[in-house]
Amino acid sequence: MIFVLSPSTIRNPEALRIVTIPKQVFGRGFSFVPRDPLTSRAFWRMVLEQSLTRYVLALAPFPAAMLLWPNLALPISQAPVLMFGIVLYIENNVLSVSTPSKRRALIDADVAAGRLDLLRARTRKILIAIAARRDQTEGTLHLVIEQSAMARVTPFTVLSLQYQGARPELLDPDPEETAWLREAIFDDDLTEADLHLVNLSQNVFVRDLPFETRGVSAHARLRARAEAAPVSVRG
Numbered sequence: 001m002i003f004v005l006s007p008s009t010i011r012n013p014e015a016l017r018i019v020t021i022p023k024q025v026f027g028r029g030f031s032f033v034p035r036d037p038l039t040s041r042a043f044w045r046m047v048l049e050q051s052l053t054r055y056v057l058a059l060a061p062f063p064a065a066m067l068l069w070p071n072l073a074l075p076i077s078q079a080p081v082l083m084f085g086i087v088l089y090i091e092n093n094v095l096s097v098s099t100p101s102k103r104r105a106l107i108d109a110d111v112a113a114g115r116l117d118l119l120r121a122r123t124r125k126i127l128i129a130i131a132a133r134r135d136q137t138e139g140t141l142h143l144v145i146e147q148s149a150m151a152r153v154t155p156f157t158v159l160s161l162q163y164q165g166a167r168p169e170l171l172d173p174d175p176e177e178t179a180w181l182r183e184a185i186f187d188d189d190l191t192e193a194d195l196h197l198v199n200l201s202q203n204v205f206v207r208d209l210p211f212e213t214r215g216v217s218a219h220a221r222l223r224a225r226a227e228a229a230p231v232s233v234r235g
Helices: 041-049 051-059 061-068 070-077 080-094 100-104 109-134 175-183 192-202 218-226
Strands: 002-004 140-147 157-164 168-170 206-212
Touching: 002 175, 041 051, 051 061, 051 080, 061 070, 100 192, 109 140, 109 175, 109 192, 109 206, 140 192, 157 175, 157 192
Parallel strands: 002 157
Antiparallel strands: 140 157, 140 206, 157 168
């Protein structure tokens, strides 16, 4: 699941004020609310990202058992250690990878490095295209790719275009730039799940991929002016 985070895709753009880059969203509470939240998959996934939600789901069988077997209500209610143990087990062993050795065993280091090289190459092409299209000649564009740290669930990827100039800001990609972000990073050769596996193995869930805009070639700038957009940013 990919969500492009920008002022136009959320209800609370004031939450996007940033002091330093990269700005992160996971692990900071309910940091953004997508537009049309009740019908948004990203909204409900953000609900699941909250630890309280997961604790409630993990403990839901206990009140259900009390309703089904009232005679067991008292013994069940007096088993806080069991409840705590279940929550701890789910958080540490089901929704995460518990030890560094287990993380390293998830993927071969050379395969992980190859996937990150491919990610960097694709990101660079996208950032060059965006910088040329916007005719930016100063500052640094950052494509920040952040994924949920939860294991064994569908990856949730938040993409944001952040800019370091006189002051840091989170940019608002137009529809074409949004399409590049959605379509030109992941495919069958590099899926969200592939990157998630690398992130789990390295215990790194925020990838800040910067590009100095002064590095855009004159040819790329001329092409951006001559065309509505580059033919392709993947390759």
